[in-house]
Amino acid sequence: MTSYRYIDRPAVLVEPSAASLPVYAVTPADLERAAVEPAALAWAKAAGFSAEPGSLLLIPGKDGRLAGAFFGVDGEGEGAFAAGKLAKFLPEGDWYLETRFPQEKIALGFGLGSYGFSRYKEDRQKQVRLAVAGDVRAEVERQLAGIFLARDLINVPTNDMGPENLEAAFRALGEHYGATVSSVVGDELLAQNFPLVHAVGRASMQAPRLLEMRWGTQGAPRVTLVGKGVCFDTGGLDIKSAANMALMKKDMGGAANVMGLALMIMDAGLDVELRVLVPAVENSIAGNAFRPGDIYRSRKGVTVQIDNTDAEGRLVLADALAYGCETPCDLLVDMATLTGAARVALGAEVAPFFTYDDALAGRLAAISVEEHDPMWRLPLWKGYDKDLKSRAADITNAPSGGMAGSITAALFLKRFVESETRWAHFDIYGWNPSEKPHAPVGGEAFAIRTLYRYVKEIAAQ
Incomplete structure (x- = not known):
């Protein structure tokens, strides 16, 4: 093929x-x-x-x-x-x-x-x-094609890879493999109950959207992939510094990675029922931008107080994860360039991941060693869940204190995942900061070779 x-x-x-x-x-x-x-x-x-x-x-x-x-x-x-x-x-x-x-x-x-x-x-x-x-x-x-796709999508600058362009690439991928692709765009997000995706992306010249791809055989093991598609992140009204904004074209790295993984799965013809969800937005600054202090009711009904507009990735993922869980699945994976705290913890080369499922964590860890695809499990430490509390809403999107930022972000996302769902969250970097024999400086795929092999095992059961 x-x-x-x-x-x-x-x-x-x-x-x-x-x-x-x-x-x-x-x-x-x-x-x-x-x-x-x-x-x-x-x-x-x-x-x-x-x-x-x-x-x-x-x-x-x-x-x-x-x-x-x-x-x-x-x-x-x-x-x-x-x-x-x-x-x-x-x-x-x-x-x-x-x-x-x-x-x-x-x-x-x-x-x-x-x-x-x-x-x-x-x-x-x-x-x-x-x-x-x-x-x-x-x-x-097959693996090169998936990795190159992820690298290419991240490397293209936002003037050519905004939400509209990301949708075009998403559709081209789906159409190549005979998948069904749909999107919910602009104010239709409010009509179809994706309020957080709309809030984050509404200030951009390109309308926010929720992209969906379905492929495979009904009745086969269900695999749902969710990728953060923030095509550029200014930080919103809590604006980033110039230095911190310089690489924000890569903030759709989660979307790029799940698309690369989906390519591998579809190209191999694995016997799974695949679903891919990408909230595609640009976190811009304009008169209609969402503000610190705003409170929104999410798709799941959980109210979220915005205490920092630069913690936007978890917001768009929240609606997408809730939507993904409305159809039961055998595996739910989300990937996102979510927190700088993950980089402080594990650097640029190791992908941290979170799950409550010890068997899933053990198998992913074992495969990652065999595939030389580095990742490390971090804890969903329940003691930090209290940091998400808000006086005016159910939860805040940005806990104060600045500690354990990658963990509290993962705990935030866990609020939108059904407890019986086999779920793993990857807080990836999406970028290679230094030249390596097998990787130039630029956009990079993380953990998708491991996940591809794991999905192959699911399909073979």
Whole structure:
């Protein structure tokens, strides 16, 4: 099946052919055992190549042409993603792997490292392709397509990725896989009881909206994904500083990630009944912007006092989660670039997640280790639930004190999830702040490879 790509790019994985050159992916201990000509090993020794992970040495042939390359790997773990360097440093052409290690992770690292965002800048990338056979290639391409979609959506600036544009991308994804897509836009949000989505987004020139996608087989396990789609966050009337506003195009990273995950699920044809919900808004400043001190009755009937307009993501998620729970499901996952507190706790590379379901948490944690897709469970500490109390409403959107901000945000969302629902909340960053072999600076996917594998397990039961 052809994978959907939001921004088209050349294929980086191809079928093996006689024109492909070998890349010997070896550890220091493997170097002497590599199935290469003695002259190539002598060349490696003369060049001082020790097969340290991420190191590359081109092998010359007798006629002066390339004969192949040595590449140092640790063979397992996140170090396999060092193969992202191959996409940057190998000469143009087709290459294939010679290694004793499973090819899937190395191929995935290679593919991830090939990513580039050049929509606004001419940046010709080398056409380096890795030959990977059969099912491995199809599965790696599927995951690359989902991750690239998430990266692309986040990287596009808000002038081209406002709520209207996000809806267009959402519809294109759904239509590609034959899903049913609908939206509730503008004042119709009030008529259909999405008051918090409307309040947050009404000050923007682009109307707020609730996007919905349905795909799959009725009667199959039900999986509902909810993604925060705040296309830009000024902070509202509680305006952010310039420095804190600079990256707020990424505040729809939750939506981008659930769309990437949905792509993987649909492209694999998993036997699930999939539902994707994205409240798409821009938190702008205008005369009709919602204000500190305002009180709104949510879709669920819980009244919320606005004590900070910059705590808007939890508001739009509240209505979407309540709506999602109106149809029982076997798994409910929400993803959001929700709090700076999550970054203080776990930094930019580890995705914190919250759930009351110990079995779900344990399985996700185990998969994340196997997939080298870092995440860490944080507690839904009930002792902090009292911090959500408001004198004038049922709850506040911004507890005072400034402590445990990621936890209190998760506890806020828990108020809108039915107690019997198997639910996990991911407070992701959505951004890679420093260059890595498999990831440039920019928009990034978090936890969706783990979630994809977990949904595969649900579908197989």
